[in-house]
Structure formats: structure tokens, C-alpha cells
Amino acid sequence: MKFLYGFGVVALLVGVGSLAVSFFQSPVSSPPPPLDQFVNKTLSENRDLPPFAPETVVSPTPAPTPAPASGTFCTGNNASNFDCYETYFTNLVKDKGVKAAFTVLRAVYPVNPYVKSQCHPLTHVIGRVATLQYPNVGDAYKEGDGFCWSGYYHGVMEGIIGKIGRKNLPAQMNGICADLAAKRKYSFDHYNCVHGLGHGVMAITEDELFESLALCDNLTDSWDAASCHSGAFMENIIVDGKNHFTKYLKTDEPLYPCDAVGEKYKQTCYLMQTSYMLKVKNGDFNKVFSLCAGADANFVDICYQSLGRDASGRSVSNVAQTRMTCNLGKDYEQSSNCIIGAVKDFISYYHGDTEAKQLCASLEPDLSKVCVDTADSYVKIL
Numbered sequence: 001m002k003f004l005y006g007f008g009v010v011a012l013l014v015g016v017g018s019l020a021v022s023f024f025q026s027p028v029s030s031p032p033p034p035l036d037q038f039v040n041k042t043l044s045e046n047r048d049l050p051p052f053a054p055e056t057v058v059s060p061t062p063a064p065t066p067a068p069a070s071g072t073f074c075t076g077n078n079a080s081n082f083d084c085y086e087t088y089f090t091n092l093v094k095d096k097g098v099k100a101a102f103t104v105l106r107a108v109y110p111v112n113p114y115v116k117s118q119c120h121p122l123t124h125v126i127g128r129v130a131t132l133q134y135p136n137v138g139d140a141y142k143e144g145d146g147f148c149w150s151g152y153y154h155g156v157m158e159g160i161i162g163k164i165g166r167k168n169l170p171a172q173m174n175g176i177c178a179d180l181a182a183k184r185k186y187s188f189d190h191y192n193c194v195h196g197l198g199h200g201v202m203a204i205t206e207d208e209l210f211e212s213l214a215l216c217d218n219l220t221d222s223w224d225a226a227s228c229h230s231g232a233f234m235e236n237i238i239v240d241g242k243n244h245f246t247k248y249l250k251t252d253e254p255l256y257p258c259d260a261v262g263e264k265y266k267q268t269c270y271l272m273q274t275s276y277m278l279k280v281k282n283g284d285f286n287k288v289f290s291l292c293a294g295a296d297a298n299f300v301d302i303c304y305q306s307l308g309r310d311a312s313g314r315s316v317s318n319v320a321q322t323r324m325t326c327n328l329g330k331d332y333e334q335s336s337n338c339i340i341g342a343v344k345d346f347i348s349y350y351h352g353d354t355e356a357k358q359l360c361a362s363l364e365p366d367l368s369k370v371c372v373d374t375a376d377s378y379v380k381i382l
Contacts, residue, residue, distance in 0.1 A: 032223040033381055038191040039230060039271050040309060040348035042150055073108075080114045086125050093129040098143040098152075101126045106147065119148035120238065124199075127155020131163070137193055138179040150192055154231065157196030158203045166204050173197070173218040186223065194224045198231020209236050209248040209257060213265055229268045237276050254280045254291055258299070270299045274306040278314075285311065285328050293334075301337045304329070308341025317349050319359045326367075336370045339363065343375050353379050 074084040092101045105122060108115050115122065127140070130152070134140035140156045157176075164172050177193035184190060197219075201212040209232060216228035236246050236257070250256045254277040258269035274288055281287040285307065292303035308326055315321035322342050329335030339359075346356040353375050360371035 032186045035223070035226055035230065035268065036271055036305075036344065037348065037378070037381060038188060038195070038227070040344050041188065042195075079112075082118060082121070085115065085118065085122060089122060089125050090129050093126055094132070097133075098126060098130050098145070102145045102147060102152075120151040123148045123151030124155035124158065127152040127157075128159040128162075129155075131156055131159030135160075135163070136179070137176060138183070141180065141189060141193070150196075153192040153196045154199035154235075157193070157200035157231075161197070161200035161204050169201070169204065169215060170218045173215070174220055174224075177224070181221075181224075191227050194219065194227040195231040195234075198228040198233070199235045200231075201228070202232050202235040207235070207246055207248075209233075209246070210261070213261065226268055229265055230271070233265075233269050233272050237272060249276060251280050254288075255295055259296060263298075266296055266299050267302055270295060270302040271306050274303060274310050278307075278310055283314070285325050289329055289334050289338075301333070304334050304337035305341030305344075308338035308343075309345045310341075311338060312342040312345035312349070317346050317355060319355070319362050322346075322359060323362050332366065336367055339367050339371050340374045343371050344378050347375060347378055 074081060074088055078084040089101050089105070092104060105115070105119070105126075109119060110116075123145075127144075130140050130143060134143060137156065137160055140160075141153065144152050144156070146152070160176060161169060164176075176197060177190060180187075180190045180193045198212065198216055201215040202209070205211045205215070212232040212235075213229055216225050216232060219225040219228055236248050248257045253259075255273065258266055258273050261269055274292065277288045277291055278285070281291070288307055289304070292300060292307060295303040308322075311322050311325035315325065326335050326338035326342060329338050343356045343359055346359055347353050350356070356375045357372075360368050360375060363371055
């Protein structure tokens, strides 16, 4: 299953794969690339993972003891005990290293539903422990693995920020990712660092979203700040009632907090929010199109585009299903922006535009044109 959680973005959402090497790791010049390409990549690379917000309690299946082992693996009464897994992977990173921890995680993931449901927070654990051995962000990132929505990188930033402390953080924010920015400014590694800052500030503020956004504003580069905002919003949407909590989502107000934050935060928020909106509306795209119509005036199109990303993600980038979903739009504005979001996700997911062109060719002439134009410009940016 390909699930786009912006969590997506959402959604939330949104791994480090070959695309990072081929598209994102060459030096770039100003102006910085659009943020949505990095959000799309983060959310598109993990096609076999469950949503960030599990809706039911998972009945665990005991997994075989993996190798390499570090202590006793969590089976029996501990098969659904997060503390047990946290202890296990903490010891494994300390004893065998980061790569060994991911070897075990990937081996257990397909056969243990509880591990599958908790994969993202477990990669946070691995990242936090890695900072004990690699206190420099760049060194820790070299050991990294993007499995489960880049949670390792988020955990690294939580560990780094935890060492700095809340009081000292504003003065040191700009130096945390400086080495990665100097190496390849606006690369995917650079993005993962400043995006991870957003996750880290949410941890140190105990998930106070508005305080976290203000902390991100200490970053003097506006692209860095927006990337940090994206991490804070993603962390806000990663809700499971066990390891991630929030008071800044409302089932009776699915547009919140996007309709409550300041203007400069809205685009980043709306890029992810539709995945949560779909969860609230039980996957009913018709209802979410209507909700997006009520978004802040300058960001209605962004909401529709985010919904297009979800249309692609929920269908495993299937041409016929994605076309059918975007055709649910009640007018050209809704359908065309849905296609814009969808074709970008096709390209991000497939690492090229072959399948995107198939989507464009399947559309009516007016939508086909906007699809082709978007695909051509998006590939050039990448």
C-alpha cells in the first residue's frame, strides 16, 4: 500500500531513496527550490507503510528473533509494549550501531504489525540514540536511513536539540544545520535537517505547535524557516495517542490549525492538512473538496493540490483511479489543482515523468494541458 500521510504531510507528510541522489544532491543556486517537492518526496517514498495515525489497536504477531540481536526481542507479553522496543533498539544502536538497528527493523517490519504501526516513532528512537555516538548533525546523517518517513533524521534533531536545551536553542538555531547547508545548500539532506528541526522543537516544547513555529522563525533563511515549519506541522499530524499527541487538531474543524495560524505559515500547513481531513471524513474526497473550498482565500488552490497528492498516494499512483478522484472536483479550479498535486506526486514517487505523462494523456484536453505544463516545469526544477 502506498499511503501518503502529510503526514502525506500528511500526509504528515511526507524517505531517502535513489531520488535523493539523482535529483536532490547536486549543488543548487538561489532561489531555493519550491518546498512542495521535498514534502512530496518525503511522503511518496514510503509506499508500503501504514498511515501516521493508526485508527485501530493493532493485534501484534510475535516476530522471530532477528539478527543481529541485542538482548531479548519483544515477544509474548511485551509484543505490544513500546517501552520494550524502545529499550531494545536503544541497546542495539549502542552495541551494534545504527545500520544494525535498521537491519533488524526492516526484517521485523513485514511480520510484526505492532512494529509496522510504530515504525516512525521507533526510527525517532534510533536517531536520538545515534546522537550519543555522533553529536554532529552531519556525522549522524551519514549513518541515516529514510525508512518510515525519515523518522531517523527527526530523532537526530530531537537528540541534538535536547542537548542544547530550550533556553539556549534560539541563539543556536542557525548553526545546527550550517555544515549540511555549506555542503549542498537546499539539498534534500539540508531540507531533512531543517525539517527535522521542526520535529525537534515540537519535542522540546512538548508539542506546543504555535511556540514551535515561533522557534523556527529564529532561522534567518526564509526557506530554512519554512522547512522547519513543515516539520512542526508534520509532527502535529502524527497522532497515535500513544507516542504522539496534539491539542491542535479538531475533528469538528478539519481545517484547523491552518485557518488559525499566521499568513506565513498557511501554505506549509495546507500542503499537509488534507491527509488529516480525509481521515476525519473517512476517505471521502467529495467532502474534502468541499472543505478545501472553505479554506483561507489565498490557499484554496494549495488545499486542492494537497488533495491531488493524496489522490495519487491513496491509489498507489494509479492513472485511472487518480483521474477519477480528481474528476470529483466540482469545477475546473478544483479538478485542475488536484491534477497539479497528483502529477507532482507521480513524478516524486516514480523518480521520473513516464507515468506522469500517462496520467496527462488520459485526461480531457483542458486538464491534460495543465498536467503536461506542470510535469514539464516540475521535472526541470528537479
